[in-house]
């Protein structure tokens with residue numbers, strides 16, 4: 001089998017949007033940073049999120065069955081680091097402004113776009129769960145200045161006027 005480090009080095013060459021995945025419900029509120037997010041199908045509108053089952057947030061997402069994918073703007077990289085592990089949950093949420101989406105999940109103020117979803121299917125592969133998420137609502141912001149995780153660093157993505 002291919003060395004884990006070889007795989008990670010290769011994957012570091014794939015630029016990806018940076019997202020904060022949030023949830024709220026019977027198991028409480030939680031959020032984590034994810035770059036493993038991808039469109040699946042537009043009928044029904046579905047995306048996927050890969051979540052490590054070792055993450056402290058895993059039991060919360062597993063019980064709530066709803067999540068919101070908040071795609072970060074160029075000026076939100078510090079928030080990504082905060083939600084990227086180890087920080088207590090209250091401190092993560094205290095660093096930004098939120099409102100409640102139609103599913104009850106937290107929507108991040110200033111995000112490029114927020115996909116409010118119901119988890120429709122879960123498939124476990126190795127260390128991760130693939131969460132298939134059916135869209136219930138979508139909220140887009142104005143200026144699309146994005147944020148990309150590439151070569152183990154953040155890069156602003158500025159849309160030409």
Ligand SMILES: NC(=O)c1ccc[n+]([C@@H]2O[C@H](COP(=O)([O-])OP(=O)(O)OC[C@H]3O[C@@H](n4cnc5c(N)ncnc54)[C@H](O)[C@@H]3O)[C@@H](O)[C@H]2O)c1
Nearest residue numbers: 007008009011012035036050051052084127128149152153
């Ligand atoms: N898909 C993921 O779970 C994922 C993705 C990015 C970053 N991370 C976390 O952030 C830390 C720092 O990442 P980095 O990009 O600076 O360096 P890294 O060398 O750990 O990772 C390089 C790339 O490999 C992939 N990757 C990393 N950990 C993975 C995992 N456990 N499962 C599947 N793919 C994985 C991602 O595409 C990542 O950008 C990682 O150690 C990891 O804990 C996890």
Ligand SMILES: Cc1cc2c(cc1C)N(C[C@H](O)[C@H](O)[C@H](O)COP(=O)(O)O)c1[nH]c(=O)[nH]c(=O)c1N2
Nearest residue numbers: 032033034035036050051052055056083084085086
């Ligand atoms: C840029 C970037 C990108 C990702 C991550 C981190 C960072 C910094 N992390 C790790 C994830 O955010 C972290 O494991 C969770 O915050 C859970 O950490 P705790 O277990 O709560 O400390 C992550 N984890 C995951 O399960 N799927 C993913 O796609 C990603 N992507």
